[in-house]
Amino acid sequence: MVFAPHQDDETLGCGGLIALKRQWGVPVSVVFLTDGHASPASSQLNSHEITRMRKQEAIAALDILGVASKEIHFLDQPDQGLRYLSQEQRRSLVKQLVQLLERFKPDEVYVTHQFDLHPDHEATFELVRAAVTKTEQKIELFQYPIWAMWAPWRIKSLAKSPSCYRLPIKEGIAKKRLALKAYRSQWEALAPDADVSLPPEFLSLFLSSHEIFFKVQPEINAPVRLSRQTELKTGFLVSMGKRDKEERVRTANAKNRFI
């Protein structure tokens, strides 16, 4: 199960993973927390129209990656507003997330990184972690970076974590590229004054041969080092071929190889 603040984050951070999972016959569902209305920012574009467009783009992108529309959930929280929810709104949203987790019972959950340099992305991590903690389910929680990719110093520092994984996505990269193309509203200026949130140099960071993930330890602040045996219990590692398991290295030992 992939949780994304906005319609495009799931493909940027996990597009290769999703394509591979579906290729292996693993069910994947995707949950979008916000309505995406704030991007692109333009005086000439109606926010309702932007939301409608982004939802259509998400459905098209995920169809390319092999995820059916019935597996896609839009929670329609205000874009740029996850940090500013009232206590009651937050409680209600976490409850919705818990219900989704209990309904789909995922072994693995993917969410934007807790230090992703964007308030909605960091809030999404907090909300999803709160929901995962509330369930009694055994869930492996992984974080994926999006905006942190703009800050090499941040990624390099994060990559020193013993919980950093590189997933080779060679077999899924073509689908990921196509799926990103489906997000036209994000890489093309739709109006003369519209901003482009995904310029080519940013997109290229997500079209490398690997995706990176950071596993969240049950006690997030504890410096836990997993044994290899424990690591191999996780679904996506088990699902990878033996050679890929060997190829997977902690980014700390593979400086600059993850981009």
Ligand SMILES: [Zn+2]
């Ligand atoms: Zn986003």
